[in-house]
Amino acid sequence: xxxxxxxxxxxxxxxxxxxxxxxxxxxxxxxxxxxxxxxxxxxxxxxxxxxxxxxxxxxxxxxxxxxxxxxxxxxxxxxxxxxxxxxxxxxxxxxxxxxxxxxxxxxxxxxxxxxxxxxxxxxxxxxxxxxxxxxxxxxxxxxxxxxxxxxxxxxxxxxxxxxxxxxxxxxxxxxxxxxxxxxxxxxxxxxxxxxxxxxxxxxxxxxxxxxxxxxxxxxxxxxxxxxxxxxxxxxxxxxxxxxxxxxxxxxxxxxxxxxxxxxxxxxxxxxxxxxxxxxxxxxxxxxxxxxxxxxxxxxxxxxxxxxxxxxxxxxxxxxxxxxxxxxxxxxxxxxxxxxxxxxxxxxxxxxxx
Amino acid sequence: xxxxxxxxxxxxxxxxxxxxxxxxxxxxxxxxxxxxxxxxxxxxxxxxxxxxxxxxxxxxxxxxxxxxxxxxxxxxxxxxxxxxxxxxxxxxxxxxxxxxxxxxxxxxxxxxxxxxxxxxxxxxxxxxxxxxxxxxxxxxxxxxxxxxxxxxxxxxxxxxxxxxxxxxxxxxxxxxxxxxxxxxxxxxxxxxxxxxxxxxxxxxxxxxxxxxxxxxxxxxxxxxxxxxxxxxxxxxxxxxxxxxxxxxxxxxxxxxxxxxxxxxxxxxxxxxxxxxxxxxxxxxxxxxxxxxxxxxxxxxxxxxxxxxxxxxxxxxxxxxxxxxxxxxxxxxxxxxxxxxxxxxxxxxxxxxx
Numbered sequence: 001x002x003x004x005x006x007x008x009x010x011x012x013x014x015x016x017x018x019x020x021x022x023x024x025x026x027x028x029x030x031x032x033x034x035x036x037x038x039x040x041x042x043x044x045x046x047x048x049x050x051x052x053x054x055x056x057x058x059x060x061x062x063x064x065x066x067x068x069x070x071x072x073x074x075x076x077x078x079x080x081x082x083x084x085x086x087x088x089x090x091x092x093x094x095x096x097x098x099x100x101x102x103x104x105x106x107x108x109x110x111x112x113x114x115x116x117x118x119x120x121x122x123x124x125x126x127x128x129x130x131x132x133x134x135x136x137x138x139x140x141x142x143x144x145x146x147x148x149x150x151x152x153x154x155x156x157x158x159x160x161x162x163x164x165x166x167x168x169x170x171x172x173x174x175x176x177x178x179x180x181x182x183x184x185x186x187x188x189x190x191x192x193x194x195x196x197x198x199x200x201x202x203x204x205x206x207x208x209x210x211x212x213x214x215x216x217x218x219x220x221x222x223x224x225x226x227x228x229x230x231x232x233x234x235x236x237x238x239x240x241x242x243x244x245x246x247x248x249x250x251x252x253x254x255x256x257x258x259x260x261x262x263x264x265x266x267x268x269x270x271x272x273x274x275x276x277x278x279x280x281x282x283x284x285x286x287x288x289x290x291x292x293x294x295x296x297x298x299x300x301x302x303x304x305x306x307x308x309x310x311x312x313x314x315x316x317x318x319x320x321x322x323x324x325x326x327x328x329x330x331x332x333x334x335x336x337x338x339x340x341x342x343x344x345x346x347x348x349x350x351x352x353x
Numbered sequence: 354x355x356x357x358x359x360x361x362x363x364x365x366x367x368x369x370x371x372x373x374x375x376x377x378x379x380x381x382x383x384x385x386x387x388x389x390x391x392x393x394x395x396x397x398x399x400x401x402x403x404x405x406x407x408x409x410x411x412x413x414x415x416x417x418x419x420x421x422x423x424x425x426x427x428x429x430x431x432x433x434x435x436x437x438x439x440x441x442x443x444x445x446x447x448x449x450x451x452x453x454x455x456x457x458x459x460x461x462x463x464x465x466x467x468x469x470x471x472x473x474x475x476x477x478x479x480x481x482x483x484x485x486x487x488x489x490x491x492x493x494x495x496x497x498x499x500x501x502x503x504x505x506x507x508x509x510x511x512x513x514x515x516x517x518x519x520x521x522x523x524x525x526x527x528x529x530x531x532x533x534x535x536x537x538x539x540x541x542x543x544x545x546x547x548x549x550x551x552x553x554x555x556x557x558x559x560x561x562x563x564x565x566x567x568x569x570x571x572x573x574x575x576x577x578x579x580x581x582x583x584x585x586x587x588x589x590x591x592x593x594x595x596x597x598x599x600x601x602x603x604x605x606x607x608x609x610x611x612x613x614x615x616x617x618x619x620x621x622x623x624x625x626x627x628x629x630x631x632x633x634x635x636x637x638x639x640x641x642x643x644x645x646x647x648x649x650x651x652x653x654x655x656x657x658x659x660x661x662x663x664x665x666x667x668x669x670x671x672x673x674x675x676x677x678x679x680x681x682x683x684x685x686x687x688x689x690x691x692x693x694x695x696x697x698x699x700x701x702x703x704x705x706x
Contacts, residue, residue: 020700026592026638027697031601050605051526052448052588053421055518058412065418068406069460069513071498095405107422109511111464143511145424147704153504158462158496160422160513165408173404235405239379248384252403285379344380347373351500 012036017118024112024146037122038142041129042108046140054140056105059164068095069160075351077124077154080194081210082287084157085128090212090287091238091353092161093135097216098234098290100171100223101163106132108142108159113152124155135214137161168228175232176253178323181299185218185290185306186211186314187265188242192284192352193273202276207269213288218311222292225305230298235291238353240344243282245291246329247343256324259331259341263318282331283344285352293321365389370471377465377499390475391495394482395461399493407493409458412517421448422513428704430477430507433547434563435640437510438481443565443640444591444706445514446488450569451587451643453524453576454516459485461495461512466505477508488567490514521581528585529606531676534652538571538643538659539564539667540618541595545637545705546626555629560622566641571664578658579651586646589639591706593697596635598644599682600696609677612684612694616671635684636697638705646674 012032022029039047046054059065070091077084089106096103108128112121132139190211197208215236222231233253237245242264246257266274266281274281288311294302299317306312329341365385375382392400399407412418423444430437442459449456461481465474485492543564550561568589575584586606590598595617599610619627619634627634641664647655652670659665682694 021703022698022700024592024703025697025700026594027597027699029699030592031696049525049527050601051452053419053452053454053514053516055452055523056418056420058416058418063411065409065411065515066406067409067458067460067494067513067515069462069494069511070496071462071464071511073464073498073500099404099406099408101406105420107420107513109422109424109462109513111424111426111509111511141420141422143423145426145509145704145706147426147506147509150503151506153500156464156498156500156509158422158424158464158511158513160420160460160462160511161406162418162420162515163406170408172402174402239377239383241379244380248403343384344378345375346380346382347375347378350374350377351498353498 012118014118014122019112019114019116019118019146021114021146024144030144033144037125041125042139044138044140056140062167064165066096066099066101066163066165068092069158070095071156071158072353073156073351074353076198079198079210082212083124083127084155085124086131087212087287087353088157088159089128089131089135090214092159093137093214093216094236096161096163097219098236099165100169100234101165103135103137103161103163103216105140105162106137106159108139108157110144111152111156112144112146113154114146114149116154121155135216169223171231171234173233173249173252176249176255176293176321178255178321179296180232180293180321181296181317182257182319183292183302183306184316184318185312187267188286188289189266189270189274189281189284191287192349193270195352196277196349197273202273208273211286211288213311215290218290218309221305221309222302226298226301230295231292233293237286237289237291239285241283241285243341244344250327250329254327256322256327257319257329258322259319261331262334263316265314265316279348282341283348287353365471367471367475372465372467372469372471372499374467374499377497383497386497390478394478395492397491397493409493415520417518419449419452419454419516419518421445422511423448424509424511425706426509426704427706429551432551432563435565436477436480437508438477439484440565440640440706441510441512442481442484442488443567445512446490446567446569447589449514449516450572451589453522453587454518456488456490456514456516456569458493458515459490459512461492461510463497464505464509465497465499466507467499467502469507474508488569522576524584524587526586526602526605529602529608529646529674531608531674532649533585533646533674534649534670535610535672536645536655536659537669537671538665540620541639541642542619542623542627542634542637544640545702546623548705549630549702550626555626561626564639564641566664568643571643571662574658574662575655579654583648583651584645588644590642590644591638591640594636594638596694597697603680603682607680609675609680610672610682611675612672614684615687616669618667618669632701635694636701640706
């Protein structure tokens with residue numbers, strides 16, 4: 001809502017100012033925050049209109065809508081490889097991408113704590129805008145609320161996305177069949193351990209960088225390489241890690257899984273940090289990795305397509321779905337033994353995303 | 354994600370249990386919360402699928418999409434006339450409705466504070482589900498995060514909605530023209546003063562009930578009564594109240610406005626509570642009121658349509674848009690004087706929605 005009258009007000013102090021309750025009150029201060037920060041960073045006609053929502057073209061003929069939402073409460077707000085702004089774009093873009101959809105539009109809702117530095121907010125919003133541009137999505141509408149100091153924690157961001165699902169694409173957690181090949185786009189545990197290393201001030205701090213990235217390009221590369229029906233399941237193994245994601249799929253599809261531990265890529269510094277903290281990388285969150293279950297006849301083509309993409313150079317075939325009435329996920333260890341990999345129980349890494 | 358294995362776990366204690374960090378961890382506890390609380394209350398096939406998003410039919414031919422989002426941080430969580438659950442449905446349904454859209458789908462994102470009683474969460478989720486059913490929308494996807502005690506405040510809910518905008522409907526804050534008639538669907542200030550009365554334990558407490566309600570039925574009644582082009586602007590005067598909403602419209606459309614104070618309905622107990630607290634009802638939030646600016650030739654038909662609907666029985670014609678290069682909103686007082694009604698400055702009622 002750009003305004004002649006608002007132009008007379010003193011501009012926001014984006015260097016030294018802080019969030020006040022008035023920024024969430026619906027009045028002049030909120031209008032300034034929207035105009036001088038959000039609408040400028042996300043620059044598009046939908047936001048510039050200043051209405052209560054965005055009017056968007058419907059998807060193409062034969063396409064269905066996909067909708068996904070994610071709240072982001074990551075702590076710390078800034079970490080190696082990203083921040084809550086870029087993460088909040090990647091989180092929802094990836095939820096749409098693993099549904100097989102082309103992400104189009106994002107809505108962003110901010111819950112700000114009174115006293116939060118405007119400079120930090122501006123940095124987060126700029127990062128969000130850059131991540132949205134890189135992923136090819138527009139932030140078309142938003143909302144801002146402010147809570148009193150001590151009733152929030154800096155900034156929480158909920159992003160909700162709309163994507164278009166082309167005809168013929170129907171990946172889903174319930175589509176896996178015994179014999180399907182399980183592929184992984186790269187090494188696991190980077191995001192979770194980047195956050196942990198920074199929180200705990202570990203010496204590994206400098207070496208571990210979050211993998212936070214938008215997966216929609218990688219997903220499009222897969223659909224360009226193999227028939228859509230060959231792609232049974234797509235998932236990004238976030239909270240709960242690879243182990244929990246595979247258990248979810250096993251349960252939804254009514255299959256078991258057998259994985260080869262030696263085939264699952266883990267960076268040496270992530271492995272070391274996990275050992276130090278007593279964590280299993282299989283349960284550590286990722287924010288830029290893709291799990292694919294595909295028909296066995298197309299597994300080589302899927303692997304080649306993953307490896308040909310910058311986000312999948314370390315992709316690997318890590319196992320297969322099996323017929324198992326109990327839906328167990330098992331790992332064959334390097335030494336030839338087998339161990340069960342259950343759902344994550346309890347909480348090992350709060351506020352990882 | 355209903356699961357044979359999850360069925361073996363002890364069910365959630367929805368009477369005496371409390372939110373633990375594990376409920377946001379992506380593992381078994383979160384799956385239980387989704388299955389036993391959210392999916393059960395919002396019962397639909399999209400949620401039951403347990404995927405990362407919902408696949409939805411696109412709107413009908415010629416229809417555009419509308420997207421709107423709202424974070425809800427209201428305090429207290431339960432108030433006369435509603436709670437954060439019903440409010441979070443009405444807030445986003447109304448944002449879609451005032452864009453002229455038929456609300457279809459909602460996404461719900463929860464940020465929960467560790468230690469929050471599960472019984473309160475269940476009550477909120479049930480209220481949300483009932484409000485969604487009453488408004489004719491489905492909660493198709495969601496997300497849950499948990500923050501440590503002292504880093505949140507019970508529960509925050511962001512709802513994001515998708516609506517379908519029929520061809521020919523194009524209301525917007527920038528569409529008002531000098532001469533347009535300003536109508537209001539009923540008395541103002543009920544929501545804000547219900548919250549304030551409860552917070553301050555005023556004697557009016559029992560008498561003031563929030564007007565929180567879904568406006569999509571009322572909007573459809575208007576479009577059934579007059580040509581779509583006659584409806585220039587629709588808005589729900591929430592944060593900042595009627596005064597701020599009309600200033601926004603004046604600024605967006607480049608017009609002035611003149612209102613008749615005596616024509617603006619205010620309940621006597623709201624008037625009394627406002628006097629006691631030194632508030633102006635024009636700036637107090639509403640959650641179930643509609644502002645309409647329409648072409649003068651159709652104002653009588655709009656008023657009749659409003660009054661024929663249960664949510665508009667006290668509807669009134671309250672003023673008109675004027676040609677004014679300064680975009681001032683003015684009120685003619687009962688005594689014949691005029692006063693300027695500016696944007697809300699500062700914050701009078703934090704966390705009203």
